[in-house]
Amino acid sequence: MPQSSLRRPLAKFLTWYSHQLDRRPLLTKSISAGLIGASGDLVCQHLSLSSEASSSLPYDWHRTGRFFIMGSFWVAPITSHWYIALATKLVPGKTTVSTVTKRLVLDQLFFAPLFCPSFMGLLWLLEGLDLPTIWTKLREVTPTIIVANWFLWIPAMAVNFSRVPLKYQVLFGNVVALAWNIYLSYMSTRGSKETT
Numbered sequence: 001m002p003q004s005s006l007r008r009p010l011a012k013f014l015t016w017y018s019h020q021l022d023r024r025p026l027l028t029k030s031i032s033a034g035l036i037g038a039s040g041d042l043v044c045q046h047l048s049l050s051s052e053a054s055s056s057l058p059y060d061w062h063r064t065g066r067f068f069i070m071g072s073f074w075v076a077p078i079t080s081h082w083y084i085a086l087a088t089k090l091v092p093g094k095t096t097v098s099t100v101t102k103r104l105v106l107d108q109l110f111f112a113p114l115f116c117p118s119f120m121g122l123l124w125l126l127e128g129l130d131l132p133t134i135w136t137k138l139r140e141v142t143p144t145i146i147v148a149n150w151f152l153w154i155p156a157m158a159v160n161f162s163r164v165p166l167k168y169q170v171l172f173g174n175v176v177a178l179a180w181n182i183y184l185s186y187m188s189t190r191g192s193k194e195t196t
Helices: 003-023 025-050 061-090 097-127 131-163 166-195
Strands: none
Touching: 003 025, 003 166, 025 061, 025 166, 061 097, 061 166, 097 131, 097 166, 131 166
């Protein structure tokens, strides 16, 4: 298939998506984040089911649904409002090295250490775990998740804040989040196996 025939559908989709962001920004971001969250979990499950030890286990569609719910109703609304506040209220102004650095510091030293454990805690709450168990698991995995977060998200957010228009920053984050959701899906089940 020629490259130009591949570009046309992609260009049409991006035009349609951009239009949806203008018409229904939060709904569009929420659906995108939910689908990407669910996709990350599906990939994680596929990779772990491909191993010999777990090849007899079925897909956990409820787990995938929880990632969709978290992406749609937690990740997208929170990150959308955070990026807007960051760019318009906390560190307004043109994109310069100084503003990008300030946004990055606030994002990774303030927002991420609150957001990551809240994501995991809510995910485990949706799984039906009780609050004392969630608290114990959060104390165990949060330092590891925060450090992993910094390795992936500091460079990603530097690009996001310096090159990506505000309108598309949640989408850019969602694309990067595909890899991150695979990791979070792994960490959420690894923590479950170790604690139970």
